[in-house]
Amino acid sequence: MRVAMIGWEYPPFKAGGLATHCYGLTRSLADKGIKVDFYMPKTKHATGSEKDNLNIIEVGETEIFPYDRPDNKELAGQFFEAVYRYNDLVVSKVKGNYDVIHCHDWLTMKAGIALKYKTNTPLVLTVHSTEYDRSGWLYPNQWFIDIEREGMEKADRIIAVSHFTKRVIVEKYGINPDKISVVHNAVYPIPEGHKKDIVLFLGRLTIQKGAEFFLRAAQKVKDFEPDTQFVVAGIGDMLPRLITQALDLGISDKVIFTGRLTEDEVKHIYGISSVYVMPSVSEPFGITALEAISAGTPTIASKTAGFSEAFNNCLRVDFWDTDEMANKIISLIRYKPLHMTLSKEGKREIDLFTWDRVADKTIEVYNGVK
């Protein structure tokens, strides 16, 4: 089977779960004998594949932008232009002879739809997030929603990364649930490091990811566990506001903002943290939770996150309930048996979340449209 996969980011260039997913999925598909041509925008970083079945094809000269929903209007303008240019280039580059076109999120939907009709090939669309998620359900932008709806309507099959996302696709976009399959994400395990008294937030600093709730919980923990350090890792348009918030809360001595981390630094921080918190306002899946747990770091995740519906050995909170978040952080710090059991059982459960399984389920979807 030959698949033209249209992506946006791919390691080492990565802004979020989309890159991680495409990397794990394409490699496992290739291992299973599926021939994958992965189209992506040209990047400054060298990207490639040593696998025979997997070709990484860089299209165009556009530098891609690290935000999927920029706040800055000028940047946004350039960004949308880049997305359009990329989609057009992909359509002209991809020529016939595929069994399936597979695209990911709104960034690649225009190209996916055009190719479906140009080459008369079935289209599979994976939804990693929707505009509702990215906006934190506050003022979602109709322009994105319209692109997303068109893609969902034109796709022959949709893969949602969680039942949570499937519900959004059905309820907010009016799509027939029968054409949506749920495939939960996976992880390449990260080694466990020497644990320190660090409570970690890691993700894009956007309204969607809920870092502000992390800081509020940190303030509540501070008086009870004064030796605990809080780390906010990542970049995003909320960064200045979060730094101000930490000052206002009187916890700036307890919080470290790391800025952008390299892949190795990300692995290191997962490894040495004692608690990972994913307080997302809206989270279709949340691969970072799997990454943290694979590194032996017990995780407190937003109840509505797709991850939470799929994973047993974690703690769940309402993202706005910072009292309960603090209760759970303090409990993890104080009660060693809780920490040990979550760490141990979590790592055991992680073994079920392999890209091999994701590839199998994706192939099932391909076979359904072929």
Place this chain on the structure above:
Amino acid sequence: MPSICFYFEVHQPMRLNKFSVFNIGNKSDYSYFNKQLNKDIFLKVARKCYLPTNNLLLDLIHKYDGKFRISFSLTGTFVEFCEQFIPEVIDSFKELFKTGAVDMIEETYYHSLSSLYDDMDEFEDQVKMHRQMIKRLFNYKPKVFRNTEAIYDNRIAKKVAEMGYKGIITEGTEKILQWRSANYLYKPITTDLKVLLRNYTLSDDVGFRFSAKMWPGHPLTADKYASWMAKSQGDLINLFMDYETFGEHHWTETGIFDFLEHFPGEALKHDHLDFVTVREAIERYETVGEIDVPWAISWADADRDVSTWLGNDMQIACFNELKNIGKKIKETGDPELINTWRRLQTSDHLYYVSTKGLEDGDVHKYFSPYDGPYDGFINYMNILQDFKHKLY
């Protein structure tokens, strides 16, 4: 001719209030127990199970002129709920007992794990409390003992014999029987006592599988079940299950009450079958061999041991915390503190903290008031920490 021995465990735990780390040491008058939740659950189960099943059993005992015979164990926490929320449930148990076709079984008042403590004083105290309660309610002294969820080992058997009981109930697991049948009485290697062993296959056919459509035995009808009894070898078929099997674990719609209604009649159609209470069982039959149980067994989960309550580090930590403050608590002589300490010993609190996977995990989830074992641990441990604060 095998006798059918029906026995029901009747228990409700005192579920806990939400208690966060921020409450530790600063809410002296805040109750640990969630009265509203406990009341809601209790009234619901009373309506679905206790009252209708008691009525049906009473009718059946009358209908078959005392030939249909059963046994119960009522925990102290269950009786306290009855007396607080719906006393007519206790009245209906008294009615049943008055028929003479019903026996009462002893256990620890709090359905606790005190039998696993280093010394047996607390266990003995809790059994005596239960003895007083049964005496008060039924003016009766039970001869047969069943420990919490049938937890049993040589040490427990010895203690129970010393306390004057003639019989004890536990699980008919191959771990202790090997090739031998559960349908006989056995003697503990350590002491003189008759051990009744649960026939787990036939018990679970009703208790667990009755409404499982995937099970080849489904639908289980009274005559089919009676025919399985009729084909059984041995002296005694011990059918031990949760009382909530009727109307709660299996809803009315599954036909569980119709099944129960018709079973005695179907069983009595076979001339060689009859019904006995646990007391009659040990009076009528003799032991056929010895059992040696150095490590505690129980009837819980697939493992049939105590890993249901002490299977992970969190459970062991809570168990030890609670156990270790016992001496201090008793020294205070404060009846309210002692009562709270004992209510916290109810085994269900640790059951909710079990992290066992697969099918057992589903059962745990069904019973748990928490979003998983970790929340159960945090809440329980926070309460234990607060409780320690009150002591020191």
